[in-house]
Amino acid sequence: MIPAQRQKYNQQFTTEKYKAFINELEKDYKEIPFRVAETPLFIPRALKEKLIAAGEEIIDLIKQPNFKEITQKAIPAEWNVPNENEQPHFLTFDFGICKNQAGELTPMLIEMQGFPSLYGFQVHLANTFRKCFDINDTTSHFLNGFDEQTYINLLKEVIIGKHQPHEVAVMDIDAPNQKTAIDFLVTQKQLGIKILALGDIKKVGKQLFYEENGQQIQLKRIYNRLIFDEVAENTDVFKSSFDPREEVDIEWVTHPNWFYRISKYTMPFLKSEFVPETRFLNEVEEIPVDLENYVLKPLFSFAGMGVIIDVSVEDISNIPDPENWILQRKVTYEPAVQSPTGGVKAEIRMMYLWPDGGEPQLCINLGRLSRGKMIGVRYNADFDWVGGTVGFMEK
Structure with a gap:
């Protein structure tokens, strides 16, 4: 979408370079089970500014004093977790790249979540694109003045808080084997926290523990990646660990109720040129x-x-x-990304961190490319120049 950057990138692209890029991405980690696209996105300044403005409008709604009141029905009664805090720690807003009536590229909100995304992996992905392809420094995958060090510092503040890294774990139903496991591994490398499957955690009284080298270590804070929809038909998994719906002595990052509050449920309350x-x-x-x-x-x-x-x-x-x-x-995506074989549709996820006692801060982004009927892996299995990526935004 920045013509000079796109032309330069496409001229240097080869299948061999792409294979080398994937090898570099997986080196020191494991095979990535989701498709990574052949290209980053190059986001012009005008579109970046619209994306920022759209996100600010949504945050204004979330910060309204009555937000919890209007979203209370979003939380299914059977999944209401006690000890909810006052704010989500993560905000992610997905925008389809479209054209407005003036023929300009513009974002349209597709989805929103008060739930974490690939906050670790996106740094690794952007760095690997730069390492394997010639991309100049007139663009950045960070926003709001962040660089890698200040971003990692904030990520550490949000996820670890006042605790020690060994007292904090990223947790999912089967964390080491999740599709997003590479994000857990990158985050562990960045922050030093544990990676635990649900079954690795045991409840003693109201406290939670995991075992390491024969010792029981108390868990103080959970970086939660478990989506309850995935276990709704099999709640027996909690019997060998702990049930999040019970009173336990744990800090959630982010508390599970925010997954429901900030979701498709929130969209009817938004009235904006950037929201269908x-x-x-x-x-x-x-x-x-x-x-x-x-x-x-x-x-x-x-x-x-x-x-x-x-x-x-x-x-x-x-x-x-x-x-x-x-x-x-319906939102009509503009096939704005020029691949060697035609236009590709794009979606940008704007990713925020919200530290305890602080303000939500726009930090980084995630991109997805699609040729299918919908954005998403299952709809793009037979295409190239599709999949997960990152946006390099004009400074």
Whole structure:
């Protein structure tokens, strides 16, 4: 999207360079199970400024005094975790890159989460792109004046807090074997924290422990990567560890309730040029006559699961719980990234860190490229120049 950068990059690109890049990315870690795209994104200053402005509008909503009140119904009763704190530690906003009526590139909000993303891996990914390809320093993957050192310092403050690294762990149902395990490994290298599967953690009274070299070490803070949807059908997994819904002596980063509060549930409360018209399905009094221009999304799902792209009146009438769905105007992605074989659609995730007692800070980003009907791995399995990437933004 920065023409000179794109032309220069495409001229130097070869399949051999890409293979060397992937080898460098996986060196010292493990094979990456998700597809990494052949190219970074080159984001012009005008688009960067719109992305920043769009994010600030969303944060204004989240910081409203009544935000918890208006999002209380977002938390399923069966997954309400006690001891919720006053703020999320992570904010991620996904924007599709589109064109506005003036023909300018503009972001449109697709998804939002009060949940962590690849905060460690994106630094490694950007550094590896720079190492393997000739990319000049007129762009940066960081925002808001951050560089690698100041970013790692803030990441450490947010994730470790006042504790020692060995008292903090990144936790998922089977953390070492998750698709995002490389992010856990990079984060461990950056911060020195533990990587624990749910089953590695044992409850004694109200305290949590893990074993290392025959010793029981108390866990003080959990960098939570467990999404409850993944274990909803198998809550027996908690019996051999601990149940997050019980009172336990632990600090959450970020507390699980924020996953629900800041989500698709929040989007109907936003009115902005950067947010497509979004309504709770149970509040739609008249079905739009141009229903082909809308998409139907379940509130409580992730990774695009359950989304109905080509909506019919019958689809709407068949939904038994319309309060748990949103009807959203479709977003038309602009194939703005020029690959050797044509335009590719792009999405940018703006990633914030929110330290205890501080303010949310925009730090870094994540990109995804797509040629399929939707953004996401399962919709792009047969294409090249698609997958996860990072945005280099014009300074």
